[in-house]
Amino acid sequence: MKFTIFFLAAGIVLLSVAIAFDINYFNYSRPIPYSQLRKISFHDFRAFKRPNMALNGVKEFAYIKTNREIHFLNNGSIDITTYFHPSRSYVFAQNIREADLLTHELYHFHITEYYSRLLRREILENPITISHNMINLLNEKYYQLENEMQLKYDEDTYHSYIMQEQKKWEIKIDSLLQSLESFSNPLITIRSNE
Amino acid sequence: MFQIIFKKAKLLSLLTWSFFSFSVIKCFSIFSYSLPGAFLYETVLYSLLFFVYFFIFKVRFGGRLTYLQYITSIFLFVTGITIFSYSYYKLVMLDIDHFNFNFFIAILISSLVFSSLLFLLTLIKRK
Numbered sequence: 027m028k029f030t031i032f033f034l035a036a037g038i039v040l041l042s043v044a045i046a047f048d049i050n051y052f053n054y055s056r057p058i059p060y061s062q063l064r065k066i067s068f069h070d071f072r073a074f075k076r077p078n079m080a081l082n083g084v085k086e087f088a089y090i091k092t093n094r095e096i097h098f099l100n101n102g103s104i105d106i107t108t109y110f111h112p113s114r115s116y117v118f119a120q121n122i123r124e125a126d127l128l129t130h131e132l133y134h135f136h137i138t139e140y141y142s143r144l145l146r147r148e149i150l151e152n153p154i155t156i157s158h159n160m161i162n163l164l165n166e167k168y169y170q171l172e173n174e175m176q177l178k179y180d181e182d183t184y185h186s187y188i189m190q191e192q193k194k195w196e197i198k199i200d201s202l203l204q205s206l207e208s209f210s211n212p213l214i215t216i217r218s219n220e
Numbered sequence: 221m222f223q224i225i226f227k228k229a230k231l232l233s234l235l236t237w238s239f240f241s242f243s244v245i246k247c248f249s250i251f252s253y254s255l256p257g258a259f260l261y262e263t264v265l266y267s268l269l270f271f272v273y274f275f276i277f278k279v280r281f282g283g284r285l286t287y288l289q290y291i292t293s294i295f296l297f298v299t300g301i302t303i304f305s306y307s308y309y310k311l312v313m314l315d316i317d318h319f320n321f322n323f324f325i326a327i328l329i330s331s332l333v334f335s336s337l338l339f340l341l342t343l344i345k346r347k
Contacts, residue, residue, distance in 0.1 A: 029280060030236045037236075037243035044246035048312055076253045093316040111314070169316055 047074050050113045057109035059212070060139045066110060068128060071117035081185060088117040090131040092138040094145070096165060098158055106146055107212040108139040129196070130186030134176055136199045141172040143206035146214055153216045225289050225296075233280060234273065234293060238300030241269040245301075246308070259323065266327045267334040270297050274339065290339055291332065298328045 046052060053072045058065070071088060081087040091114035097105040115131075145168050149156055183192040203210075224230070245262050252258040273293065278284055285293060302324045309319045 029276075030232060033236045033240040037240040040240075040243035040247045044243065044250060045312055047250045076250050078251070079254050091314070091316075093314045114314070165315075173316075 047076055048114065049111075050074050053113065055112035057111050060108040060110075060135065060142075061212075063110075063132065063135065066128075066132065066135075068117045068120050068122055068124075070110070070112040071115045071120060071131075072112045073114050073116040075116055075118070086118045087185065088115075088127055088131050090115045090134045092135050094138060094142045094165070096161060102216045104149060104161070104214040104216065105212050106142050106149075106214065108135070108142045110135050126189070126192070127186055130183065130192060133179065133196060133199055136203060137175055137179065138172060140199065140202050140206065141168040141175075142212075143203070143209040144168060146209040146211075147206060149214055149216075150209065153214075224283070225285070225293055230277070230281065231296075233276070234296055235300055237269075237273045237276065238297050239304055241266060241297075242301045242304040242308075244269065259326070263323075263326050263330045264334065266301065267331045270294060270331050271335050271338045273297065274335075274342070287336075287339060290335070294328070294331045294335060298324060298331060301327070 050073050055070065055072060058070065068088070071090070073091075091111040092109060093111070094106055094108045097107075099105060117127075117131075145161075145164055148164055149161060179195055182188070183195055186192055225234075245265060248265060249258065249262065252261055255261065270293075274285060274290065277293075302321075305324070306319065309317065313319075
């Protein structure tokens, strides 16, 4: 019994440490929806940095964690909201005033929102035939496409260091978002034929 | 023959060791995150941790595992860490994060090969 208690306790302690590096529960903040994008500053990047973590040898970097959440409401409507996760996002110093770096990180958030809009559009174009399962599968497909775009964005701009590329991407993403402006509302109201 | 490892105390012991190993690797991954080939280090570390269980079993229950019992224990151990890892993914991580089932197949293969060699060494040493 002593063996079980000792190793269970040790396991729980080690796991608590590991969890703090995935989500900083010591300095937790609720996920911020895309509608509150303008309120985000580097003070909202609260995650812990993993030891020896660097970006191509550079220790002054940031990363942002975003996702989308899908809620199937009782009245048949669907809520698809894009979120930024403060406790999972990191910056090397919260008091820095690097507008370019923040802009770069926020454009990652824009990319996630772009794919949320694509998903909303797909649902709205097939409101009757699309099932919950199909929506979840579509979501997975859009996550894959989003991941590719996020990587390409970082690769082309070299994480915001190549300003010319950064500006090109900003124009591109703004234009993509603008083209899907009519799907910016997270709430999708599905009207039945009855 | 399998009754020896499927007794409640022994199963609980293996489950506890799986949980502890999973936690150790989770902590290790904080440091190995930026290392090239972190995947390999973790796989080998899991295999080593399983081998340690061979001695824990001997000390706690006063008998050695036969090779067949040892292999069966590896399957149970890997099943345990897969369940803990998947639960961790569901409870802590986001849907955008990737859960790689292939990693656990790699751990199983690595444990079967690596731990078998170590088991063989203990037999040679005994003789």
